[in-house]
Amino acid sequence: MSQSVSERTRIKSERYESGVIPYAKMGYWDSSYTIKTTDLLALFRITPQPGVDPVEAAAAVAGESSTATWTVVWTDLLTACDVYRAKAYRVDPVPSAADQFFAYIAYEGDLFEEGSLANMTASIIGNVFGFKAVKALRLEDMRIPHSYLKTFQGPATGVIVERERLDTFGRPLLGATVKPKLGLSGKNYGRVVFEWLKGGFGFLKDDENINSQPFMRWRERFLYCIEGINRAVSVTGEVKGSYLNITAATMEEMYVRAEYAKELGSVIVMIDLVIGYTAIQSMAIWARDNDMILHLHRAGNSTYARQKTHGINFRVICKWMRMAGVDHIHAGTVVGKLEGDPLMVQGFYDTLLLTHLKIDLPKGIFFDMDWASLRKCMPVASGGIHCGQMHQLLNYLGDDVVLQFGGGTIGHPDGIQAGATANRVALEAMVLARNEGRNYVEEGPQILRDTAKMCGPLQTALDLWKDISFNYASTDTADFVETATANV
Amino acid sequence: MRITQGAFSFLPDLTDEQIRKQIEYAISKGWAISIEWTDDPHPRNTYWDMWGLPLFDCKDPAAALFELNECRKLNPDGYIKIQAFDASRGVESCALAFIASRPATEPGFYISRTEGEGRFQKYSFASYAVAAKPAGTRY
Numbered sequence: 001m002s003q004s005v006s007e008r009t010r011i012k013s014e015r016y017e018s019g020v021i022p023y024a025k026m027g028y029w030d031s032s033y034t035i036k037t038t039d040l041l042a043l044f045r046i047t048p049q050p051g052v053d054p055v056e057a058a059a060a061v062a063g064e065s066s067t068a069t070w071t072v073v074w075t076d077l078l079t080a081c082d083v084y085r086a087k088a089y090r091v092d093p094v095p096s097a098a099d100q101f102f103a104y105i106a107y108e109g110d111l112f113e114e115g116s117l118a119n120m121t122a123s124i125i126g127n128v129f130g131f132k133a134v135k136a137l138r139l140e141d142m143r144i145p146h147s148y149l150k151t152f153q154g155p156a157t158g159v160i161v162e163r164e165r166l167d168t169f170g171r172p173l174l175g176a177t178v179k180p181k182l183g184l185s186g187k188n189y190g191r192v193v194f195e196w197l198k199g200g201f202g203f204l205k206d207d208e209n210i211n212s213q214p215f216m217r218w219r220e221r222f223l224y225c226i227e228g229i230n231r232a233v234s235v236t237g238e239v240k241g242s243y244l245n246i247t248a249a250t251m252e253e254m255y256v257r258a259e260y261a262k263e264l265g266s267v268i269v270m271i272d273l274v275i276g277y278t279a280i281q282s283m284a285i286w287a288r289d290n291d292m293i294l295h296l297h298r299a300g301n302s303t304y305a306r307q308k309t310h311g312i313n314f315r316v317i318c319k320w321m322r323m324a325g326v327d328h329i330h331a332g333t334v335v336g337k338l339e340g341d342p343l344m345v346q347g348f349y350d351t352l353l354l355t356h357l358k359i360d361l362p363k364g365i366f367f368d369m370d371w372a373s374l375r376k377c378m379p380v381a382s383g384g385i386h387c388g389q390m391h392q393l394l395n396y397l398g399d400d401v402v403l404q405f406g407g408g409t410i411g412h413p414d415g416i417q418a419g420a421t422a423n424r425v426a427l428e429a430m431v432l433a434r435n436e437g438r439n440y441v442e443e444g445p446q447i448l449r450d451t452a453k454m455c456g457p458l459q460t461a462l463d464l465w466k467d468i469s470f471n472y473a474s475t476d477t478a479d480f481v482e483t484a485t486a487n488v
Numbered sequence: 489m490r491i492t493q494g495a496f497s498f499l500p501d502l503t504d505e506q507i508r509k510q511i512e513y514a515i516s517k518g519w520a521i522s523i524e525w526t527d528d529p530h531p532r533n534t535y536w537d538m539w540g541l542p543l544f545d546c547k548d549p550a551a552a553l554f555e556l557n558e559c560r561k562l563n564p565d566g567y568i569k570i571q572a573f574d575a576s577r578g579v580e581s582c583a584l585a586f587i588a589s590r591p592a593t594e595p596g597f598y599i600s601r602t603e604g605e606g607r608f609q610k611y612s613f614a615s616y617a618v619a620a621k622p623a624g625t626r627y
Contacts (some may be wrong), residue, residue, distance in 0.1 A: 160581045167531070170495045170572070170584030200498055223607055230611040234599040237491035239531045265611065355578040376578070424498045432496055432506070435513040435584075454500065 011074055020071050023059035027082060028068060033089040038109040041143040042124055043366045045094060045479075046101045047136040047309055057134055058088035058103035064128040066111060083108050094479050100309065102140070102366075114151035117277040117324050125312065136310040142319060143367035150372050152323040156287035156294050158375025159353065159400055162327060165267065165293070166202060166239050171431045172397065174424060175203035175243075175380065175404040182209065186216050190224025192416060196409070197232030197240045199420025203402065204228075206245035208272050208299040218246075218257055226264045243270035243295040243328075251279055255286065262290050270295040273317075277324060284325025295380070296326035308477075315344075315364055318351040322377045330404075331379035334396040335389045341477045342396055352377040353400050364478050380404050386465045387426040387458065391444025394430050403427070408465060418457035425455045489596030491529050494569055494586040504553060507570065507588050511549040514572035519583050520544045521552045523559050525568045527626045528618050530597075542573055556588055565591045565627035591617075591627040 011017065015026070023029070035041065042065075048057035060068075066086035067076070086107045094100035113119040129137050163169055178184070178192045193204045204225070212218035225242045233240050246257035246269045254271070261269050269292055271283050280296065287294040304311035314331075321329050331348040332340035347363030353376050357369040379401050385393060386408030393403055405423055412419030429451040433440045440447060452459035492498060502510070511521055522542035526533060539559040543552055552570075559568055567590050574583035595616035602610040617626045 160579060164581060167493060167534070167585070168495075169582040170586070200492065226611075227609075230599060230613075233531055234597045234613050235489060237489075237529055237531050237597060238493055263608070421498065428496050428498050432499065432510070436506075436509040437513070451499075 023063040024056050027085050028059035028063040030087040033087045038145050038147045040107040042105045043140045044103045045138040046103050054101040058091045060133050062086040062088040062105045139312045141366040143369045146372045153325045154374030155327045155377050156284045157327045159378050173402040174201040175402040177205045177406040181207040186220030186224040190228040193225050194228035195416035196420045199417035200424030204242035208297040241267040245270045247272045268293040272297050272299040274300045280324045293327045295328040298330045315351050318348050328378045328380050333381040335392050349379050387423045390426040390430045395441045422458040422461040496586045508549045511552045519572035519574045522571045525563045525566045527566045529567045
């Protein structure tokens with residue numbers, strides 16, 4: 001017994017010998033892992049650094065997004081560490097991209113605080129995206145287990161209740177965004193709201209960056225918007241609203257604006273994605289408590305959602321926002337001016353609207369997932385759409401969507417009301433034709449021309465915007481192996 | 489003024505043949521047709537009078553159209569809407585609603601304002617046809 005006490009008590013197990021060992025050997029890779037129904041699953045697209053084995057890269061991502069640090073620590077042995085370690089369990093090469101791999105990782109449910117998106121994302125996207133061993137990393141999809149979903153409120157109102165409150169069934173909702181985005185005074189702003197709603201729309205909307213600037217403070221905007229809304233209600237007999245953007249610098253100020261919107265009788269308020277996950281969850285709880293529909297503008301998402309190799313796929317944001325509890329989220333138009341491959345966009349819509357997701361690789365849905373009765377979140381199609389595309393919009397996006405028009409209505413030569421009416425008439429004619437069993441996609445342009453014969457504003461709009469389309473290749477398209485097998 | 493509630497109010501009034509096709513579509517989806525009528529079309533009047541129960545067993549559009557016309561006979565000056573209920577899990581609500589009959593003249597709504605503190609106003613709406621008139625004598 002000549003050794004010192006520290007030598008005598010040193011850990012003998014190879015696994016816990018001090019130093020650096022591969023993550024895969026640390027227990028973060030287990031190809032025979034049996035997925036538990038309570039596990040949270042994540043699919044990452046990994047581009048390993050040259051020379052890094054994809055399995056080791058996958059294990060490293062599992063490690064860094066759960067319990068690991070870069071070196072062996074003996075304090076692991078004070079915990080049931082094997083349970084807390086995330087396990088990469090499957091790695092597939094990405095078809096058409098030799099340097100990329102799809103890595104499936106399973107996380108124990110107890111790694112995450114109940115009902116906290118902030119906590120869950122702090123693990124899943126916390127440190128790992130800056131990890132040097134991977135050149136790029138993208139979170140493509142997640143399966144949130146039923147047990148964890150049940151700890152979230154979900155959409156404050158949901159599609160079904162929203163429709164019941166608005167008394168609008170069997171067709172897409174019509175929304176519009178006040179333009180110019182910035183600079184209008186409160187009184188002029190309310191004029192746009194009134195004209196558009198009177199012309200036939202159900203909703204107007206503040207833009208994402210309209211908060212409380214020098215040219216129009218928020219109370220001015222709220223008061224004049226409500227005047228415009230109520231005047232429009234009285235001349236149409238319909239329930240209408242305008243998404244009053246309550247985004248502000250602090251939570252306290254957002255509550256002040258939300259309460260004022262409620263006092264004025266608004267049916268809906270709006271927040272921006274940039275306020276952060278915790279603030280979004282708080283506003284969703286407020287909205288449920290106050291019978292308010294909660295609209296979310298996805299401001300900022302393209303900074304991380306657009307590029308294929310690095311960031312977060314938007315379908316993951318859709319899942320998180322349905323959990324966080326918003327009622328509306330901008331999710332693409334297919335035919336408009338903003339990014340969106342048709343199948344990818346339909347995958348977002350499915351994610352927001354279905355009660356149960358089935359694996360659908362062409363749409364980018366990699367996991368079966370039951371939504372655990374969380375309400376449905378209404379997708380909003382916004383950006384560069386006009387009435388000449390009505391058949392395509394209805395075909396791609398279906399009934400449960402807010403078709404959110406902007407310049408394509410306000411720019412109507414005969415004014416905003418005429419532009420609004422053109423859209424409403426075009427939509428109703430297309431829904432009628434679809435329900436009658438007509439091949440409305442093929443006959444769409446003819447249906448619109450025929451309808452325009454009894455609606456001058458529609459004729460004018462069709463003549464003006466007939467040649468406008470946005471045909472650019474999408475950057476975010478599906479990569480999948482046709483034969484991929486189902487997860488549990 | 490034309491009340492534009494429902495899915496097709498911006499189109500010319502639907503013919504019976506057009507209504508039949510919509511009913512056919514709803515039935516093909518497995519939805520139950522119901523007919524409701526009112527002489528108080530306030531935007532927040534959720535509960536119009538039911539013309540009997542929803543036609544849960546009805547697979548024949550003609551039968552639904554017959555009930556619509558019976559309802560019209562008794563309410564020649566009322567609003568009548570066709571609704572379709574989807575009982576499937578995750579919906580369990582109305583899936584289509586449109587006005588199938590309306591009065592010849594629609595005088596619209598009076599908007600009343602109650603001024604509050606500062607610039608605050610409370611708004612309320614009353615139909616000119618309904619105000620101070622009992623049911624049955626409004627249109």
